[in-house]
C-alpha cells in the first residue's frame with residue numbers, strides 16, 4: 001500500500017529518499033513521486049511504475065529537504081497525475097503533500113476549494129489536502145498551524161506530510177489511523193518521517209511513533225512533537241535495531257522463495273522460549289495473562305487474508321485442547337456487524353504487519369463495546385496492533401517482503417499452537433506427560449519443515465500440470481480445510497489462476513458439477529481421523545474424470561496412476577500437521593507463478609500491508 005518517506009539533512013537527501021522508497025516497494029504500489037526544494041522552490045517529479053523509473057528522473061537532483069511517496073491506487077487510475085506528491089500553487093506560493101489513507105469527506109472539501117478558486121488535476125482524494133493546506137497557510141503564519149487547522153476538517157484515515165515554500169526549512173506531518181514514524185540519526189544530523197519503520201534501517205538510529213492527532217515538525221536539525229492543541233510534548237526515543245543488510249534476497253531468485261526457505265529458522269526463533277520443560281506459562285503473553293487465561297470462557301479471533309486462515313486452524317487446536325469456544329471472523333465483516341460480545345471473552349487479533357486497517361478497526365470496536373481482553377499476535381513489535389493490545393505475542397519471522405505471506409503464516413500457527421497449549425494447561429486439560437510430548441513435537445518442528453523443503457523437486461515436477469490452467473480446486477477436511485484455503489489463496493494471488501477451496505465433504509453439494517479432465521484438484525490428505533472420509537470424496541472425483549494431486553502422509557492408501565499424482569510427506573504429525581502440509585502448497589504456488597514469469601514478490605493489484613479499508 002502507499003508509502004511515505006520525507007527527510008531533512010545537511011547533505012543531499014534525494015538518494016536517501018529513493019533508497020527508502022525502494023525499501024517501501026514490498027508493500028505494493030503502482031507509481032512513485034518525490035518533491036524537494038531546489039533554489040528555494042519546490043520541484044516535483046513523478047512516474048508510473050517502479051521506483052527505478054523515478055530514480056532515473058531525479059538522479060542528478062540536489063536538495064537537503066524532500067518528501068517522497070509510493071502510491072497504491074484507491075481513488076483514480078494509475079497515472080502520473082494521480083501520483084503523489086500533490087502540489088498546490090496559487091497566490092505566489094506552493095504547498096506540496098504526500099498522503100496515506102482515505103479522506104472520506106474529500107468531495108465536500110473539493111467543492112469548497114473549487115469555490116475558493118483552486119483547480120484540480122487529479123481524481124484523487126489526496127489532492128484536496130494540498131489545496132486545503134494552501135488555503136489554511138494563507139490564514140496562519142506557519143505550516144504547523146495550517147496543518148493543525150486542516151487536520152480538524154478531515155474525516156477519514158491519514159498520515160499526511162507536507163512542505164511549503166513559505167517555510168523553506170520545515171517538514172510537517174500528522175496522522176490519524178495510519179502509521180507515521182520519526183527516524184533520527186543525530187550523529188549524521190538527519191531526520192526522516194516514514195509510514196514504515198522498516199524503511200528507516202541504515203539511516204536512523206532511533207525512532208518515535210507519532211500518536212493519533214499529534215503533529216510533528218522537522219526544522220533544520222531539530223524535531224518537535226505537538227499535541228492536538230499545539231502544546232509541545234516530550235517523547236522517548238526507541239532504539240532501532242534493524243540491520244540494513246536484512247533486506248536482501250541473498251542467493252534466492254525472489255524474497256518469497258527466500259522466505260519459504262527461512263521457515264525452519266523463523267519457527268525456531270518464534271518458539272525459542274518454549275523449548276524447555278515447564279516453559280508453557282501464561283506470563284509470556286503478558287502480565288495479565290494468568291488471570292485472563294483462567295477466566296476466559298470464549299474467544300473471538302479477528303484477522304484478514306492469510307492471518308485469517310491461521311485463526312481458522314487455531315480454532316481446531318483451542319477447542320480440542322483447551323475446550324474453549326472459538327469463533328473466527330474476517331475483520332472487515334466484524335467491524336460492521338452488530339455483534340453481541342459476552343463478558344469473559346478474549347479477542348485475538350492476528351496480523352503479520354500489525355497495521356491492517358480492518359483488523360485494527362475491529363479490535364478498537366471490540367474495546368469500545370467493552371471488551372477488556374485484547375490479545376495481539378504480530379510480527380512487528382513496534383506495530384499499532386501491539387500498542388493497542390493488553391496481551392501480545394511476537395512472532396519472530398523477521399521482515400517478510402513477499403506480498404504472499406509464508407513464514408509469517410507458519411510462525412503465526414506455531415504461536416497459536418503454543419497459546420492453545422498454554423490455555424489448556426491453565427485450564428487443567430493437559431497433564432505433565434502431554435505437555436512434555438507436545439514440547440518434544442515443537443522442538444522437532446523446524447526440522448520437520450526443513451525436510452519437506454528438501455523435497456522441493458517433487459513439487460517442481462507438478463508445475464507442468466498447472467501453469468496453463470484457468471481453475472484449480474483445493475480440498476481439505478477438518479483442520480486441513482483452512483490449509484486448503486491458504487493453498488488456494490497462495491496460488492491465486494501470485495499465479496493469477498482462479499483457485500477455490502472446499503471442505504471435501506461439501507463437494508457433492510455443488511463443486512462436483514465442475515469436475516472434468518481439465519480441472520486439477522489438489523487434496524490435502526494427512527493420515528488423520530478423516531482420511532478415509534477424504535478418500536471417499538477423492539474417489540468421487542476420480543469417477544468423474546478429475547485429475548487428482550494429493551499431498552499425503554506416509555501410509556496413504558491411494559496409488560499413483562495417470563490421473564493421480566501424490567507427494568508423500570513423513571509420518572502424520574498429529575496436531576502440527578497443518579504447519580507441514582502448507583509448505584508444499586506454498587512451493588507449488590511459488591513455482592507455478594515463477595514459471596509463468598510473474599513478479600511473485602509484487603503480484604499485480606495487491607499490497608503487503610493493507611492500511612486503508
Ligand code: G6P
Nearest residue numbers: 304305306307351352353356405
Ligand atoms: C494483505 C497481504 C496478505 C496478508 C493480509 C493481512 O492482503 O497481502 O499477505 O495476509 O494483508 O495482513 P496482516 O499484516 O494483517 O497479516
